[in-house]
Amino acid sequence: MAINETNIKRLREIDTSLKDFKGLLLEHLSLVLPKADYDDFAEPVIEKAFAYKEQLEAERKTVEALAKTDMLASGDKSYDGNGYKIIVMPGRVSWDGKKLDGYMVAHPEITPFRKVGNPFVTIRDIEG
Numbered sequence: 001m002a003i004n005e006t007n008i009k010r011l012r013e014i015d016t017s018l019k020d021f022k023g024l025l026l027e028h029l030s031l032v033l034p035k036a037d038y039d040d041f042a043e044p045v046i047e048k049a050f051a052y053k054e055q056l057e058a059e060r061k062t063v064e065a066l067a068k069t070d071m072l073a074s075g076d077k078s079y080d081g082n083g084y085k086i087i088v089m090p091g092r093v094s095w096d097g098k099k100l101d102g103y104m105v106a107h108p109e110i111t112p113f114r115k116v117g118n119p120f121v122t123i124r125d126i127e128g
Contacts, residue, residue: 003074007067008082014060015083015125018053025049068121083127091117 017024028049033041071079071086079086096113104110 003076003079003086004066004070005082007063007070008079008084008086011060011063011067011084011123012082012127014056014063017056018060021053064123067123071121072119080126083125085124085126087122087124089120089122091119093117 025046029042029045032045067086071088077088094115094117096115104114
């Protein structure tokens with residue numbers, strides 16, 4: 001199963017909007033407010049704009065989680081596209097403090113003390 005490109009493309013759109021949020025805000029203000037009315041209406045417009053930014057950030061978290069889930073489900077180890085490098089990292093191995101790898105070779109009965117974490121996914125912005 002391949003990774004869902006729609007989620008990766010939406011992640012790029014959200015990241016682009018968040019990076020240029022100040023420009024988007026200024027553009028929005030210039031379109032909706034005559035200069036003379038700026039003082040009377042600026043606060044509600046800015047509140048609306050920041051509410052939109054919060055909405056984008058929340059959606060980004062959701063879409064990022066979907067992209068990570070898709071990546072794990074695909075079985076692929078990496079993905080490079082839409083300005084992202086996505087890498088599946090293997091789960092980490094940890095031991096109880098007193099146990100050592102070498103000791104396990106000689107004493108396989110300690111193998112139940114070995115713990116392996118779940119794999120995880122990283123998403124790196126490679127466009128800028």
